[in-house]
Amino acid sequence: MQQTRSVEIGTGLFVMLGMSALFFLATQATGGEGFSSTETYEVEAYFENVGSLKSKAPVSMSGVTIGRVTSVSFDAQSLEAKVTFVIDSQYDQIPDDSDASILTSGLLGSQYIGLQAGGSDIFLEDGSEILFTQSALVLENLIGKFLVNAGSDGDE
Amino acid sequence: MRELIRDIYGTIFEFVRTFGAFQLFFLRLLRYSPKILIGRPGLVIKQIYNTGALSLVIIMVCGFFVGGVLALQGYASLAKFNAEDAVGTVVALALIKELGPVITALLFAGRAGTALSSEIGLMKATDQLSAMEMMAVNPVRRVLVPRFLGGVVSMPLLAAIFSCTGLFGAHVVAVGLLEVDVGAFWQQMRLTVTMSDINEGIFKSVVFGVVASLLAVWEGYNAIPTAEGVGRATTRTVVITAISVLILDFMITTVFL
Amino acid sequence: MIFEGLNLTIKRGEITALMGPSGTGKTTLLRLITRQLVPQQGTIWVNGVDIATLDLASLYQLRQRFGMLFQNGALLTDLSVFENVAFPLREHTKLTGRLIRHVVLTKLHAVGLRGAADMMPAQLSGGMARRVALARAMVMDPEILIYDEPFAGLDPISMGVIVRLVRRMNDALGITSIVVSHDVAEISTVADRSYLISGGKVAASGSPDELRTATSELVRQFMHGMADGPVAFHFDAPDYAEQLLGRGTE
Numbered sequence: 001m002q003q004t005r006s007v008e009i010g011t012g013l014f015v016m017l018g019m020s021a022l023f024f025l026a027t028q029a030t031g032g033e034g035f036s037s038t039e040t041y042e043v044e045a046y047f048e049n050v051g052s053l054k055s056k057a058p059v060s061m062s063g064v065t066i067g068r069v070t071s072v073s074f075d076a077q078s079l080e081a082k083v084t085f086v087i088d089s090q091y092d093q094i095p096d097d098s099d100a101s102i103l104t105s106g107l108l109g110s111q112y113i114g115l116q117a118g119g120s121d122i123f124l125e126d127g128s129e130i131l132f133t134q135s136a137l138v139l140e141n142l143i144g145k146f147l148v149n150a151g152s153d154g155d156e
Numbered sequence: 157m158r159e160l161i162r163d164i165y166g167t168i169f170e171f172v173r174t175f176g177a178f179q180l181f182f183l184r185l186l187r188y189s190p191k192i193l194i195g196r197p198g199l200v201i202k203q204i205y206n207t208g209a210l211s212l213v214i215i216m217v218c219g220f221f222v223g224g225v226l227a228l229q230g231y232a233s234l235a236k237f238n239a240e241d242a243v244g245t246v247v248a249l250a251l252i253k254e255l256g257p258v259i260t261a262l263l264f265a266g267r268a269g270t271a272l273s274s275e276i277g278l279m280k281a282t283d284q285l286s287a288m289e290m291m292a293v294n295p296v297r298r299v300l301v302p303r304f305l306g307g308v309v310s311m312p313l314l315a316a317i318f319s320c321t322g323l324f325g326a327h328v329v330a331v332g333l334l335e336v337d338v339g340a341f342w343q344q345m346r347l348t349v350t351m352s353d354i355n356e357g358i359f360k361s362v363v364f365g366v367v368a369s370l371l372a373v374w375e376g377y378n379a380i381p382t383a384e385g386v387g388r389a390t391t392r393t394v395v396i397t398a399i400s401v402l403i404l405d406f407m408i409t410t411v412f413l
Numbered sequence: 414m415i416f417e418g419l420n421l422t423i424k425r426g427e428i429t430a431l432m433g434p435s436g437t438g439k440t441t442l443l444r445l446i447t448r449q450l451v452p453q454q455g456t457i458w459v460n461g462v463d464i465a466t467l468d469l470a471s472l473y474q475l476r477q478r479f480g481m482l483f484q485n486g487a488l489l490t491d492l493s494v495f496e497n498v499a500f501p502l503r504e505h506t507k508l509t510g511r512l513i514r515h516v517v518l519t520k521l522h523a524v525g526l527r528g529a530a531d532m533m534p535a536q537l538s539g540g541m542a543r544r545v546a547l548a549r550a551m552v553m554d555p556e557i558l559i560y561d562e563p564f565a566g567l568d569p570i571s572m573g574v575i576v577r578l579v580r581r582m583n584d585a586l587g588i589t590s591i592v593v594s595h596d597v598a599e600i601s602t603v604a605d606r607s608y609l610i611s612g613g614k615v616a617a618s619g620s621p622d623e624l625r626t627a628t629s630e631l632v633r634q635f636m637h638g639m640a641d642g643p644v645a646f647h648f649d650a651p652d653y654a655e656q657l658l659g660r661g662t663e
Contacts, residue, residue: 007205014209018313021320022358028342029248029323030349056350105347283487287546289449290481291501291553292473298504 040067040086041126045100045113050081051136053102053111059085061115066091069113085113087124095120099132111136181377182370188294188301196302203306207268207369208314214267215260215314216321222259223322226250227329231336240336244345247326252349252357256319258405261364264311265397269372272303273393276376277386300373307369308362315361356412363404368397415441417613419455428583428590430604430621432597434635434644437610439593440484443561446591447479448472459557477505480550480588481559486542488534488549494521495530498549505553520548524578540571547578557589558582564596572599579603597636601625609635611644 050072059067067087075082087094097118104111115130124130193200230246276299279285285295330336372393379389415438423429431439444450445457448464456463459475467475488497498517502508508516521527524544534542543563550558560579564572580603583590594600600607601621609617609624609632617624617632625636634642650656 007202010209011201011205014204014212014310015313017212018208018310018316021313021316024320025252025316025354025357026351029252029345030351030354279490282485282490283483284489286449287481287483287487287489290447290476290479291504291549292476293501293504294473 039089041089041092041124042070042084042086043067043124043126043128043130044082044084045130045133046075046078046080046082047100047102047133047135048080049135049138050083051102051104051111051138053083053113053136057112059087059113059115061091061094061117066115083113092123092125094124096122096124096128096130097132098124098130099134100130101134102136104137178370178374181374184296185301185304185370185373188297189305192297192301193305199298199302200305200309203302204309205306207264207272207303207306208310211264211267211310211314212317214263215318218259218263219256219318219321220325220328222255222318223247223251223325223327224329226255226322227326227334231330231334240334241340241344243330243334243336244326244341244343245348247330248323248345248349249353251319251322251326252353253360254405254409256315256322257357257360257364258401260311260315260318260361261368261401262398264307264314264364264368265372265394265401268307268310269368269393269397270390272307272369272372273376273379274386274390276300276303276373277379277381277389280377280379281381281383281386296377300377304369304373307372308365311365311368312358312361315357315364319357356408359412360405360408363408364401367400367404371397371400415613416452416455419610419614421608421615421618423589423591424606425589426583426587427605428579428592428603430600430607431591431593431610432595432600432607432635433610433616435595437612439610440561442610443481443559443591443593447476447481447559477501477553478556479559480553480555480557482543482546482550482561482563484562484565485539486534486546488537488542488546490534492534493530494526494532494534494537494545497534497545498552500549501553516552517548520552521545523551524548525574538571540567540574543567543571543575544578547575547582551582551586554586555588557591560590560592560594562594563592564594564599572596576603597638611635 053069053072055069055071057069058065059069067085069083069085071084073082073084074080094115095118097120099116099118101114101116102111103114118132226247227243230243230250231240234240234242234246276285279295279299285299288295288298327338327341330341331338375389375393375396376386379385419442421431431442433439441450445452446459448457448467451465456465458464462475464472464475488494489500492500495517496503498520499513502513502516518527518530521530524547526541526544526548529537529541529545534545537545563575563579567575576599579590579592582588583603592600592604601624604621607618607621607624608615611631617627617629619627624632627633627636631643633639634644640646
């Protein structure tokens with residue numbers, strides 16, 4: 001019986017260790033989805049270019065994650081990218097003239113939506129659309145612009 | 157020429173037959189599994205101890221050093237792009253998605269898989285399985301299923317422990333030795349590693365757990381019941397498990413990407 | 414083809430010995446009787462049932478009435494002596510721990526190994542392992558006990574112990590015993606009836622005394638352990654002189 005007990009203790013310790021390792025990985029090593037609220041409202045925005053923005057990308061305001069992108073699709077009528085995202089219901093006082101831009105975390109990091117507060121008295125609610133948007137910076141376009149500028153500088 | 161064709165035909169035929177027998181064997185184990193899991197949990201716990209708890213030391217030691225070397229290599233490469241801070245990300249993704257499940261499965265094959273096949277092979281060689289048959293006890297149910305289940309339960313836990321000790325090893329090397337900023341190390345990791353990466357790792361390790369335990373049990377059960385036969389079965393377990401795990405890893409990764 | 418035209422009857426309550434030169438398939442015969450193997454032809458009747466027709470459930474039910482002692486005991490190496498003997502009880506009955514303990518200790522006492530209950534099989538000598546296996550074979554109170562080479566590789570003392578146990582189990586419990594062996598002297602002291610199997614059929618049968626005085630060449634060779642006879646000393650080979658002198662084709 002002594003032997004059975006040590007087997008049980010060993011197994012118990014092993015399983016607990018394994019579980020806590022899983023828990024550690026799930027909570028400490030990840031952060032991309034620190035947002036997991038269930039009470040949310042949906043907002044949409046149209047961008048000329050979304051770069052590599054994907055669904056589940058964070059939506060942040062002043063650096064704090066307040067929501068998550070739910071879908072990125074192409075709108076055939078406006079010929080623009082339509083991005084839908086949800087925002088935690090506790091942040092229900094975001095002015096409706098806030099602007100949304102697609103930003104990159106770090107030099108090679110993933111893209112996310114940053115909101116910049118506006119000054120309106122009317123707040124965003126479920127189904128609102130953000131009108132002021134700023135597209136993602138696409139490296140090739142930037143370089144192209146830079147080259148054109150450099151070229152015109154030389155002409156002078 | 158005709159003989160050659162007949163040989164090739166024979167080999168292919170034999171391969172397909174073995175493969176089919178293997179699938180049926182798997183189904184047979186699955187069919188008995190719920191009953192054993194509910195009716196005789198003690199048997200499974202004992203096997204979790206044998207395959208899981210007893211593999212802890214090798215898994216943790218290997219995990220620590222794999223994490224450490226990843227940090228070293230990652231740092232050296234990333235430093236060329238002035239992106240040393242991303243070393244945490246690189247190590248975490250490599251460990252969680254690939255190396256954790258794969259190396260754990262390979263170590264599992266070497267440590268627990270061989271133990272399983274030789275144990276079952278020896279039980280067969282010494283008539284223990286026949287003796288059970290004669291005592292009206294189904295050896296597949298009583299001996300194979302608990303060992304299979306023990307392996308299936310142990311593998312994901314071992315893989316998670318491997319990844320964690322790996323991260324710890326990487327932390328020690330990167331932060332302690334290479335003086336990467338602690339905050340940057342963990343922050344970068346958290347920004348890029350998502351729950352779906354972890355799910356991929358867990359999914360892989362569950363699949364590998366099933367495959368590695370199944371192969372070990374299968375090889376042991378079908379070993380030629382002599383000392384030589386058992387030895388050969390043990391070797392085959394390691395070789396076939398390693399090949400299957402790496403091929404499956406490739407296939408799963410393609411699906412996930 | 415291992416057996417051809419083999420026909421033998423085992424009587425209830427007797428000790429029947431199956432003897433024969435090595436390689437004549439005595440162990441195969443046992444496996445056929447217990448349906449670990451299924452014959453390609455012919456039938457085996459146990460208690461009036463053709464065992465080839467049984468499904469798995471009724472086969473297992475039948476096997477619970479069998480006890481079998483394997484050549485080397487075949488004790489489960491990861492269980493103690495006590496647990497080995499308790500194994501069939503734990504698998505097939507819902508007896509309480511106390512009752513199991515009681516039954517197991519009784520059986521171990523019968524083979525004289527009550528004191529070894531806590532040992533592991535690896536610590537036992539060959540003779541002890543076989544006695545434990547006998548206790549395990551007895552624990553479900555079988556009707557038929559089968560011994561596969563129970564005397565092979567034992568020292569004279571252990572052999573004497575096993576011989577006595579075989580006899581005692583049979584007489585005290587009214588069990589039918591089947592003993593496979595080629596230890597002529599030992600088996601003759603316990604068997605009620607012996608079959609000598611050779612060349613796939615029954616070469617001779619009768620009580621040990623009848624066999625000993627039989628006139629058949631083969632029986633005499635086997636019973637008296639003569640090196641050459643109907644079972645040739647030399648395996649089939651080309652002519653000796655011819656092969657040595659290197660004539661003929663290489």
